Amino acid sequence: MNESxxxxxxxxxxxxxxxxxxxxxxxxxDLGSETLILTHDMLVxxxxYLPEADMADVAWKLVATNLSDLAAKGAEPVGVLIGHMLGRDDERFVTGLAKVLAHYEVPLLGGDTVAGKGTRTHGLTAIGRATCTPVPARDGAQPGDTLWLVGEVGAAMLGFETLRDGTGAxxxxxxxPHARVKEGQxxxxxxxxxxxxxxxxxxxxxxMAEASEVTLAIDGAQVPVAAPERRLECLTWGDDYALLAALPQGTEPPCQATRIGTVEPRGFAPLFxxxxxxxxxxxxxxxx
Ligand SMILES: Nc1ncnc2c1ncn2[C@@H]1O[C@H](COP(=O)(O)OP(=O)(O)O)[C@@H](O)[C@H]1O
Ligand SMILES: Cc1ncc(C[n+]2csc(CCOP(=O)(O)OP(=O)(O)O)c2C)c(N)n1
Ligand SMILES: [Mg+2]
Known part of the structure; x- marks a missing residue:
């Protein structure tokens, strides 16, 4: 079975x-007086991450990738629980963890630690509190909306290639990576x-198009990419942790963002x- x-x-x-x-x-x-936002993502x-990675970076990425999901719901991070498999450089992991938790001002709430023989795997549950309701979903894009991107795409791909091949990027x-918590809020x-x-x-x-039953029309030339000569790879590689938002027509984003397209009534294709x-x-x- 694959992921989907x-x-x-x-x-x-x-x-x-x-x-x-x-x-x-x-x-x-929804708990009545508060709305909790919960997510769990893993790193393997x-x-x-590459087998020779600095474990301080792995800890950073584990926290930031999960906080990015909270950011996409506009949540304020409340705390994290970590599933840790012991292995090489656990001290570096703790060092990186201290740094990333301090950076995002999010406390460690608990977790679990195990020893295992297989491929090293790390899990994290992030808990947040909604800062507004309704909490934006993937399925709310409406024809007439404009499509905005916070951040750029492709820089993670270049960073990966530097670590793998020493390209110098x-x-x-x-x-x-950076979780765009403030922008999400x-x-x-x-x-x-x-x-x-x-x-x-x-x-x-x-x-987003499938969930919202609309067609998204993206103007590739408008998307901020880290390597313009490799635009399509930048648009597809992943690991970017940008935010994609559909805003009502005429609404200017209250943070740095780039307009990359429009939302159309559902046509024969989900995406153009x-x-x-x-x-x-x-x-x-x-x-x-
Ligand atoms: N093993 C699992 N158990 C329960 N829910 C899962 C599992 N894997 C994925 N999901 C759910 O499927 C949806 C899509 O997951 P995913 O593509 O990983 O989202 P994201 O990219 O935001 O992390 C999410 O709602 C997630 O909670
Ligand atoms: C060593 C290595 N090889 C390949 C990649 C590329 N890669 C692996 S997972 C991923 C996408 C994000 O991971 P996923 O587990 O799908 O996160 P989620 O969408 O659930 O947040 C990418 C671009 C990588 N990050 N590192
Ligand atoms: Mg996930």
Missing amino acids: AFIEALRLLPTHPAARGLADDCAVL EGTH DQAAYSR ALAPLAHAMMDVSDGLLLDAFR LDREPVLNAAGLGYSH
Whole structure:
């Protein structure tokens, strides 16, 4: 089974409304006076980070990638729980963890530690509090909206290549990505839909279009990319942790963001890239 088949199978199980049909970045749990935002993402050696990676970077990335999902819902981080598999350079992991938690001012709430023989795997549950309701979902984009991107895409790809091949590019976007927590909070009350871009802009935009039952039309030349001569790779490689938001027509984003397209009534294709229809998700981004 691949990732999407497994998640499809999970969607057939009875789920709580907070799970949002297992089709959003986070669970959104309304407790009456507060709304909790919950997410869990994992990193696996060899899949998400190179076997020789600095474990301080791995700790940073584990926290930042999860906080990025909270950011996409405009949540304020409340705390994290960490699933840790012991291995090489655990001290470096703790050093990086201290740094990233201090950077985002988010406390460690707990977790679990195990020894194991297989490939090293790290899990993190991030808990946040909604800063506005309704909490933006992937499925709210409406025809007439404009499409905005916070951040650029492709820098993580270049950073990965530096670490793998020594190309000399900056590696920070790959090793220590930035969760756009403040921008997410600023956009959430205005956005009809919002999600974080972890698997490649085109794949994540395709998912927003499918969830919202609209067509997204992206102007590739408008998208800020780290390597313009490799634009399509930048649009599809992933690991960028930008935010993608659909804002009502005429609404200016209250933070730095780039207008990259429009939301149209659902046509025969979920996505148009430079006026070319994109009919299925194959090749649009990263999937397990
Ligand atoms: N093993 C799992 N158990 C329960 N829910 C899952 C599992 N894997 C993925 N999901 C859910 O499927 C949806 C899509 O997951 P994913 O593509 O990983 O989202 P994201 O890119 O925001 O991390 C989310 O709602 C997530 O909570
Ligand atoms: C060593 C290594 N090889 C390849 C990649 C490329 N890569 C792996 S996972 C991924 C996308 C994000 O990971 P995922 O587990 O899908 O996160 P989620 O969408 O659930 O947040 C990318 C671009 C990488 N980051 N590191
Ligand atoms: Mg995930």
